[in-house]
Every structure is written in structure tokens, then in C-alpha cells.
Amino acid sequence: MSEIQKHFIQVVVENKFGVLSRVAGLFSARGFNIDSLSVAPGIDPTVSQMTIETQGDDHVVEQIVKQLNKLIDVIKVVDLSEFSFLCRETLLIRVNTARPGDREEAFRISEIFRARIVDSSPATYTIEVTGDTEKIEAILNFLKPLGIKEIIRSGKIAIAREEQHGGHRPSKHSIEGEYSHHR
Amino acid sequence: MKMSGAEMLLESLKREHVQHIFGYPGGVVLPIFDALFKDPSLQVVLTRHEQGAVHAAEGYARSTNKVGVVLVTSGPGATNTVTGLADANMDSIPLVVITGQVPTKMIGNDAFQEADIVGISRSCTKHNFLVRRIQDLPRIIKEAFYIARTGRPGPVLVDLPKDVIVDKGDFIYPDSVSIRSYNPTMQGNRWQIRKAAQAISKAKRPVIYAGGGIISSDATKELLDLVTLTNIPTTLTLMGLGALSGTHPRFMGMLGMHGTYAANMAIHHCDLLIAVGVRFDDRVTGKISEFSPHSKVIHIDIDPTSIRKNFHVDIPIVGDAKNILKDLIEEIKEINKPEPPSKDKLIDTWIEQVDEWEKEHPLTYEHDTDVIKPQYVIEKVYQFTQGDCIVSTDVGQHQMWTAQFFKFIKPNTWLTSGGLGTMGYGFPAAIGAQKAHPDKRVIAITGEGSFMMNIQELATVASLDIPVKIVILNNKYLGMVRQWQEFFYGGRYSSSFIGQSPDFVKLAEAFGIVGLKASRHDEVENVILDGFSRRGPVLMEFHVDPEENVFPMVPAGGSNIEMIFEAPEHRDDRKKRDSILTA
Numbered sequence: 001m002s003e004i005q006k007h008f009i010q011v012v013v014e015n016k017f018g019v020l021s022r023v024a025g026l027f028s029a030r031g032f033n034i035d036s037l038s039v040a041p042g043i044d045p046t047v048s049q050m051t052i053e054t055q056g057d058d059h060v061v062e063q064i065v066k067q068l069n070k071l072i073d074v075i076k077v078v079d080l081s082e083f084s085f086l087c088r089e090t091l092l093i094r095v096n097t098a099r100p101g102d103r104e105e106a107f108r109i110s111e112i113f114r115a116r117i118v119d120s121s122p123a124t125y126t127i128e129v130t131g132d133t134e135k136i137e138a139i140l141n142f143l144k145p146l147g148i149k150e151i152i153r154s155g156k157i158a159i160a161r162e163e164q165h166g167g168h169r170p171s172k173h174s175i176e177g178e179y180s181h182h183r
Numbered sequence: 184m185k186m187s188g189a190e191m192l193l194e195s196l197k198r199e200h201v202q203h204i205f206g207y208p209g210g211v212v213l214p215i216f217d218a219l220f221k222d223p224s225l226q227v228v229l230t231r232h233e234q235g236a237v238h239a240a241e242g243y244a245r246s247t248n249k250v251g252v253v254l255v256t257s258g259p260g261a262t263n264t265v266t267g268l269a270d271a272n273m274d275s276i277p278l279v280v281i282t283g284q285v286p287t288k289m290i291g292n293d294a295f296q297e298a299d300i301v302g303i304s305r306s307c308t309k310h311n312f313l314v315r316r317i318q319d320l321p322r323i324i325k326e327a328f329y330i331a332r333t334g335r336p337g338p339v340l341v342d343l344p345k346d347v348i349v350d351k352g353d354f355i356y357p358d359s360v361s362i363r364s365y366n367p368t369m370q371g372n373r374w375q376i377r378k379a380a381q382a383i384s385k386a387k388r389p390v391i392y393a394g395g396g397i398i399s400s401d402a403t404k405e406l407l408d409l410v411t412l413t414n415i416p417t418t419l420t421l422m423g424l425g426a427l428s429g430t431h432p433r434f435m436g437m438l439g440m441h442g443t444y445a446a447n448m449a450i451h452h453c454d455l456l457i458a459v460g461v462r463f464d465d466r467v468t469g470k471i472s473e474f475s476p477h478s479k480v481i482h483i484d485i486d487p488t489s490i491r492k493n494f495h496v497d498i499p500i501v502g503d504a505k506n507i508l509k510d511l512i513e514e515i516k517e518i519n520k521p522e523p524p525s526k527d528k529l530i531d532t533w534i535e536q537v538d539e540w541e542k543e544h545p546l547t548y549e550h551d552t553d554v555i556k557p558q559y560v561i562e563k564v565y566q567f568t569q570g571d572c573i574v575s576t577d578v579g580q581h582q583m584w585t586a587q588f589f590k591f592i593k594p595n596t597w598l599t600s601g602g603l604g605t606m607g608y609g610f611p612a613a614i615g616a617q618k619a620h621p622d623k624r625v626i627a628i629t630g631e632g633s634f635m636m637n638i639q640e641l642a643t644v645a646s647l648d649i650p651v652k653i654v655i656l657n658n659k660y661l662g663m664v665r666q667w668q669e670f671f672y673g674g675r676y677s678s679s680f681i682g683q684s685p686d687f688v689k690l691a692e693a694f695g696i697v698g699l700k701a702s703r704h705d706e707v708e709n710v711i712l713d714g715f716s717r718r719g720p721v722l723m724e725f726h727v728d729p730e731e732n733v734f735p736m737v738p739a740g741g742s743n744i745e746m747i748f749e750a751p752e753h754r755d756d757r758k759k760r761d762s763i764l765t766a
């Protein structure tokens with residue numbers, strides 16, 4: 001058995017009523033994990049784009065990809081882990097800035113991480129930051145001493161790097177030739 | 184001309200060549216039943232429970248390879264279909280189930296007889312639809328039939344809100360279907376097929392393990408051609424019975440938990456496993472790590488998720504079994520061209536070995552004339568019909584004995600609940616099959632436990648004069664449960680004794696059909712002769728040996744070669760019991 005690894009799966013689905021629950025239901029019914037999920041309409045408004053962060057060994061991920069493909073409303077499934085890819089998430093974080101020097105400190109940290117202060121009240125700043133998981137974890141660590149009031153974290157979104165897209169790397173989720181043609 | 188949603192539905196069904204609808208009326212679907220009343224070209228089979236309607240549609244579908252159609256009302260009508268949907272989903276039976284729904288504006292308000300059937304049925308249908316606008320109705324019906332019968336078949340549910348049923352609109356029925364996200368792979372990859380043919384030509388101990396997929400894809404001729412060409416010993420799953428004639432010399436019988444000794448031994452010792460239209464179910468494989476341990480594996484299936492779900496595969500081929508077997512046969516012939524006869528010799532000793540296993544432990548039971556042995560009744564029914572009939576069963580010991588002792592000659596003549604194991608399936612399934620085949624003999628073999636689960640359908644056969652013959656093997660127990668309790672739970676028959684069954688003969692008469700009973704061995708033949716020569720529906724009850732067991736048996740979770748042929752000696756045999764409890 002291969003080891004358990006993190007996978008990012010891009011799913012293009014029909015932008016129809018109930019599709020999200022079909023996808024989510026599939027994961028729960030078959031005991032697959034969803035670590036994060038993000039959904040939004042595509043440029044073509046008849047489709048939706050999902051990025052699902054999941055984990056499993058090769059066998060489990062093969063089943064996830066195949067089971068997703070089997071759903072009638074799913075148009076395309078790509079396991080990004082087969083490519084080199086970029087992953088981003090967004091954090092909205094509200095920190096205390098009541099003590100003297102807090103505002104300056106929050107401002108300094110935001111500069112370092114190229115975060116933006118998007119809202120302020122007499123006692124708080126709300127900071128928006130986008131980045132990969134490492135960056136998000138890092139800014140969180142820096143901001144913690146100020147005292148965190150609230151955190152809202154988006155699901156992750158991911159995209160394959162340009163030169164690799166449509167490349168010739170065969171999917172490791174099906175032995176070559178399992179299908180007569182690729183979907 | 185404008186048509187109502189109800190009229191559009193019926194017109195769409197006719198375009199799909201539907202003749203029979205299994206159903207039950209209620210509030211929101213009354214406009215549809217009203218339209219049906221005015222249009223006699225669609226025949227409604229009124230069952231006495233919605234579960235019965237779905238199983239009847241399953242029997243109709245399995246015996247014809249056509250799509251079975253069900254029509255029920257919202258709320259409880261819809262929820263009563265769930266067991267049937269799950270059953271059809273497991274066994275890949277094509278159905279279109281139409282449920283009424285409260286008006287779109289009231290959805291979500293806990294309206295009278297509202298149930299979120301699209302949500303409820305999501306995980307037990309191949310797909311489902313909620314029709315929100317009347318102009319979508321014809322297209323959705325077209326897609327529902329297409330999805331139900333293509334690829335790996337399955338049930339599709341269409342939820343029709345009351346306002347859509349009564350709205351009016353223009354009827355435009357699409358000529359064809361194109362769903363961009365749904366394109367089942369039909370043709371197998373030629374290279375893979377060539378590799379499979381080469382493996383087959385080189386194998387010394389090959390086995391074919393075929394299942395329900397052969398029947399769904401109408402590939403029995405191709406399977407027979409392959410067996411004829413290669414002479415490879417063949418076993419069938421419970422769902423596959425009839426895919427190769429039960430009388431064929433290379434047929435080893437069913438495999439798995441209650442499979443034959445020869446089939447399980449052959450699978451264990453083979454060097455090449457040719458799996459076609461099967462999904463390596465746990466009742467087939469037993470302990471998966473010890474299943475067919477020495478073989479190279481070819482797996483042909485239309486559902487990519489079946490491949491490597493439970494078992495490793497060396498040569499996977501996704502596609503329609505009929506197409507792939509055709510291509511495979513061609514490839515084998517191509518390889519054999521230079522020197523054809525040597526092939527047979529290669530596996531001669533293997534065939535002899537299989538024959539030996541068959542002689543070593545044939546399917547058998549202790550003949551006894553003091554009691555009625557259930558297997559004896561099944562043998563007599565087989566002898567009387569010569570297999571020229573459609574047989575359905577319920578779930579339990581009687582199901583396994585029928586699978587073992589009845590010889591299925593043709594496909595689509597064996598109706599049973601395999602994947603879900605649904606007690607209550609058999610009798611309504613027989614009703615559906617009889618509707619599709621009015622001139623054929625249709626027999627429901629059942630147990631006194633299972634029969635009670637859809638016994639209300641006696642009223643259906645009586646009122647519509649559906650000449651199904653019912654054979655009840657009454658052993659006074661939930662026999663399969665009792666057998667496990669005898670073997671693995673120290674003989675503690677907790678809640679499995681159901682001696683207090685009604686008098687089935689009187690009950691049959693109360694429903695208005697003929698009831699016959701045999702309590703002694705020497706009455707069996709007469710009851711069969713009498714019952715089967717009558718024209719209408721007949722119930723035949725046989726009081727059989729209460730503690731008869733199904734053998735061979737692979738204890739759950741055990742390896743398939745650890746078959747037992749008699750009850751375990753020590754009822755508190757720890758090891759066996761532990762293995763069963765953790766299975």
C-alpha cells in the first residue's frame with residue numbers, strides 16, 4: 001500500500017441545483033475526507049469550478065477520481081497532484097489593537113506579508129492576506145501575540161502551472177489503456 | 184397544441200416505448216392517473232405497496248433488459264420506493280421512478296406529504312432530477328431513460344412537482360440525447376484486449392468469472408463463443424446465473440460464500456482470472472487477501488470504479504462486455520491461427536483437475552423421505568419445468584438453494600436480490616416479469632419470512648389474474664439467520680423462530696387465489712403437478728425440514744477454500760466465531 005498524501009482535485013461540474021450536495025454526499029457516503037472545498041461559477045456560467053483538498057493513498061485517490069467522474073453532473077476531474085501547481089487561500093483576521101504600539105506592529109506585519117488592512121475600529125484591525133498554506137501559518141504566528149479576535153479562512157484553490165497543463169504525463173490513477181479514450 | 188405536464192409525461196413514456204407502469208396513486212399525482220384513465224395505451228399495474236411496485240418494475244426490467252417504470256405519489260409514496268431504488272442501484276437494474284412532489288412554491292415548507300426525495304434518494308440512484316419548469320419535462324424524461332439504460336444501468340428518479348404536472352406548454356420531444364458530462368466507454372482498448380488474448384493463449388489454468396454485466400450487456404452469445412473457443416472452466420456470480428447455461432460442461436456452478444467446491448478451488452488455484460461484468464463483491468471473494476492468490480487478473484467492466492475497487496488487476500479493460508468479448512474472441516483466433524489445436528492440450532490437465540473437484544464435492548444434500556428437504560422441492564420444480572421458466576427468489580436459505588439446485592439455461596430468467604439482499608423482493612419481481620412475459624411460466628420461490636414482507640401483493644395477482652406460481656419453502660425459521668446462529672452463536676436462536684406464520688393456504692384463499700400444501704415427502708410431486716397445471720396464480724406451501732443448512736459455506740471473512748460441508752462440531756469454536764464477529 002502506498003502512503004497517504006495530500007491531494008488537490010479540481011472538479012468542473014454543471015452549474016446546477018444540488019450538484020454540491022452530490023459531490024459532498026459522495027465523499028461522506030464512501031468515507032473519503034474533505035479537508036477543504038471551494039466552489040464558484042466558471043467563466044462559462046453553465047459550469048462551476050471546485051477545488052477539493054483531500055488525502056489518501058493512491059488506491060483511495062484513484063477511487064475518489066473515478067467516483068467523481070461517475071457522477072452524471074461532473075464534467076471533468078483533474079488530480080492536480082500529478083502536476084506542478086500553485087495553491088492559494090485567503091485569510092480574514094481580526095486582531096486586537098487596543099494597547100499602545102499594537103497598530104504599528106499590525107501594520108508592520110501586514111507589510112512584511114503583503115497583507116492589507118481592510119477594516120478598522122478603535123480597538124481592532126481586520127487584515128486580509130492571500131497565500132499558500134505556509135505563508136498563512138506564518139502570518140498567523142506573527143499576529144498571535146496581538147490577540148486574535150476572529151479568523152475566517154477560505155477553502156483552498158489551486159491551478160496547474162502553465163507549461164505542464166495538457167502535458168503527456170499519464171494519469172497514475174489508471175493503468176495505461178484501461179480506457180479506450182480519455183474523457 | 185398545448186399539453187399539460189401530465190399529458191407530456193405520458194407522451195414521453197410512449198416515445199420511450201413504455202407499455203407498463205407499476206404504480207400507486209395519491210394526491211399530487213392524481214392528474215397523471217386521470218390522464219392514464221383517458222389513455223388506455225399505457226397499462227397501469229396497481230400494486231398494493233410502493234415497494235412492491237419498484238420490485239415489480241425490477242423484475243420487468245431484469246427479465247427483458249428494458250427500463251422498468253414506476254409512478255407514485257409524493258411523501259410516503261416516494262419514501263416507500265427507497266428500498267427498491269437501493270436494490271436496483273446495487274444490482275444495476277434500469278428503472279425510471281417518477282414521484283409526485285408538492286408544488287414548487289411550497290417545497291421546503293413542510294407541506295402536506297412533502298419529502299425531500301431527491302435528497303433522500305441521491306445515494307441510492309444512478310441519478311435523479313427535480314423538474315422545475317414544464318419546458319424541461321420532455322428532455323428530462325428522455326435523459327432519465329438514457330441514463331437508466333446506458334453504461335452501467337441503474338435507477339433514475341424524476342421528481343415532478345404538482346404545478347409542473349398541471350401547467351401547460353408546448354411538447355417538444357428531443358430526438359437524441361447528449362449530456363456533455365456523461366459518455367460511457369463502450370469499446371475496449373484494442374491493445375489491452377490483445378494483451379488479454381495473449382495471456383489467455385498462454386494460460387495453463389485459466390478461469391472465467393462472469394456476472395450480471397453479461398446479462399445487462401446482452402453478451403451471453405459472446406460468452407458462450409469464448410467458452411466454446413477456449414474451453415475455459417467458467418463460474419458465474421449469483422447475479423450472473425443464466426449467462427452460461429447451467430447444463431454446459433464447462434460450467435462449474437456459482438462461486439463464493441455458497442458457491443461450489445469446484446468453482447472456489449478453481450478460482451484459488453488458477454493462473455489467469457478472466458473477470459467479466461463483475462465487481463469482486465465480498466460475498467464472492469471471501470477474505471480478499473486470500474482470493475485467487477496465484478493469478479494474473481483480466482477485469483472487463485463498464486464501470487471504471489469497479490476496477491481496482493476491491494482487488495488488484497493486471498489487465499483492466501473498461502467498456503461494454505459484449506463489444507469487448509467480441510474483440511477478444513477475434514484476437515484469440517488471430518493468435519491461434521498458426522497452430523490452433525495445441526491450445527486445448529495446454530489446459531487439458533486443468534480441466535481434468537476441475538472435473539475431479541466436481542466429483543470430490545458435488546452439490547448435494549441428505550436425501551430423506553421422512554421430511555421434505557427444501558432442495559428436493561427445488562429439484563422437482565426444475566424437473567417439472569426443465570428450466571423453461573422465469574424464477575425469482577427472496578433472500579435467505581431458499582435463495583441459495585435455488586441458485587445451487589435450479590439450472591438456469593437462459594439469461595434474464597433468474598431474478599434475485601444480490602447486492603442488497605432484500606427480503607420481499609421476490610414475489611413482486613415475479614409479478615413484473617409475468618407482466619412482461621404473459622405466456623411464460625413465472626415462479627416465485629420464497630421463504631415464509633420473506634414472503635410476509637410483501638404479502639399484500641397477493642391482492643395484485645388476484646385482482647389482475649397474474650398467473651405467478653408461488654413456492655413457499657416454510658422452514659418455520661428465518662433460516663439463514665438460524666444457520667448463522669447455529670454455527671457461530673452457540674445455537675442461540677434469538678428472534679429467528681417464526682413458527683407462528685399464518686395458514687398460507689387459507690390466506691391465499693382469502694385473497695381469492697388457489698392455495699395448496701405439502702407436509703409430507705410423498706405429497707410434493709402431486710402439489711407441484713397440481714399447482715403448475717392450473718391457469719391462474721397459485722400458492723404452494725411446502726413444510727420443509729426446519730434445520731436444514733446451506734452447504735458448502737465459507738464463513739464470512741474466511742478464505743474461499745475454507746469451505747465447510749457440515750455444521751461446525753463445537754458450537755463454541757472460538758476462532759470461527761471471532762472471525763465472524765469481526766467480519
Ligand SMILES: Cc1ncc(C[n+]2csc(CCOP(=O)(O)OP(=O)(O)O)c2C)c(N)n1
Nearest residue numbers: 579580581604606630631632633661662663
Ligand atoms: C429486509 C431484510 N431484513 C432482514 C434481512 C436479514 N435476513 C437475511 S436472510 C433472513 C431470513 C429469511 O427468512 P426466510 O424468508 O424464511 O428464508 P429462509 O432463510 O428460511 O429460507 C433474514 C432475516 C434481509 N436480508 N432483508
Ligand SMILES: [Mg+2]
Nearest residue numbers: 630631660662
Ligand atoms: Mg424460512
